[in-house]
Amino acid sequence: MNDPRKAFEMKLVELGREDKRIVAVSCDSCAGGGLSAFFQEFPERSIEVGISEQNAVSLCAALSRQGLLPVLVIINPFLTMRAYEQVRDDLGYMNSKVIIVGSGGGLAYSTLGSTHIAVEDVGLMRSVPHLTVLAPGDADEVEFCLEQAIAADGPVYIRMPRQARSAPVDGPRSMKLGKAEVLSEGTDGALYTYGPSAEEAMKACRILSESGTSLSVLNFTTIKPLDAEAVLAHAKGKRAVFTLEEHIPTGGLGSAVAEVLAQAGAGVPLHMLAVPEGAKNTGPYDELLAFYGLSGEEAAKRIAAALNTSASETK
Template identity: 40%
Template sequence: MAMVSCRKAFTSTLLEMAKKDSSIWAIATDSRGSVTLSDFTKELPDQFVECGIAEQNAVGLAAGLSKTGKNVFVTGPACFLAARAYEQVKVDVGYNKTNVKIVGVSAGVSYGPLGCTHTTMHDYASMRALPGLTIAAPSDAVQTRWLTKLMAETPGPFYVRMGRGDVESVYDEGETFELGKAKTVCDGTDVTIIACGETVIHAKRAAELLSEQGVSARVLDMFTIKPLDAEAVKAACMETRGIVTVEEHSTLGGLGEAVAHVAAELAHVPVKMIGLPEEVIIGKSSELFEYYGISADNIAATAKNLIVR
């Protein structure tokens, strides 16, 4: 199985599109290396703005640039874009409804040993509360390429976050998706696992483990976090006996709570959230996933416990 990082899938697709469409611009914050934008800067220097380590200016500048008819992608580590520039995201992008795509990379615990200054465990929560933003987290390179093209074709503000490392593909090349609609990775009737971003592959594997144990698990890739596919959550409530959510984010205010918000109104099924605590220990991303239970084994065990209790 090919292993490609979402950030590389994003930048290679962006470059490909920007070569054909001079209205597509990229902005970086001394982050062209970490975002993997170096090729873009060399090949299309006139469609690139380097802001230096100045996220507030980068996001405000992106809003201004978009007001002159440009299709602007402002990029950088998610931990800084989603926190340092939060007011610019709120006012200059969300409130003003500017055509700005904010793409944060190396999100969640991607940076691992760099520590808690570099984790992004708050962005689903903080961005969800801002009016006007579409929020998405792709699960693999295939979905990232699709999402990048979709963003370029869809006017209005987006916040998209992706990880740093290579990820195994969840989908075959050419798979199609619909914004705002959960992608059914596999169908099932006993329990539903709702995941997003780079946790989806673990949810998919969990379903395989559960299948071996005679449990039929539905896996939904909720890559659009806002607007959330409430219908898919309601269907899970009606058609299965429990929901497990999985996210590389604090369990406060993220995917789990967004799902629970819908499920609570129906009150049919229990919802169990797997995610990160308020502060994470230091370790490699893979070690942290394992430690905090974002693993096929733990997701499967959690799902099984939920429906047999």
């Protein structure tokens, strides 16, 4: 188990020591957003904007035009939804090199209610021109994403997880920007996921393997640009494709995968394991995941049921 926010905080300081362009920008999100260490070490490169997200996004766009590299951290919906137009106009259309970090993606703020969950953000951010969309799940992925975001051309959105998670697989990882990470290879179904759901996907994969069902599991830490090649390659010959995400079906990875499969005429059924639109149940994170059928155990049941159905339909 490792804390993704702590990993973000330490990595930003490390990168800040090397790259003097980096400025950290907080909307009263310094402590919760993992900026405290940077603010402490580099006060002259730390900007507190207060609770004013629209101002913060536009301000960062102008900072970037002067050669600074702002890393702006805001609680997710207040960034991706309240300031959406600023993100689209001032970062996207202007191709401003700003890293925007939406704290607590998905159901991370599981007890706080519908105002604080972010289950529409991926769809919104996928629509912004020039914006790279990254969604790490554990500490290693967070560090990887931050490094890649600094090096990338143009603006980058990072959907930050909040809960400490285990890595979805043991051993060394093969993460590459713009490429899906193959966590497991199987023959019956393909399960595509990202973020903290990757750990749940691998739990589902292990549960199903006990009953003889094998899954390919792919981790799309880069959601945009989507690794369409991997989407198609691993769907080939499978009885069904599944997506698992803390996002509504509209606009999320499920949507993105559907676009790729349909346009290629892949002809494989797609089942979106997603948060239903308008969901507002609250509770402990793991229990809420299970409630929406997104925990490893619940996902395994839904996948098994779908594969059995498609098997009987095939007969």
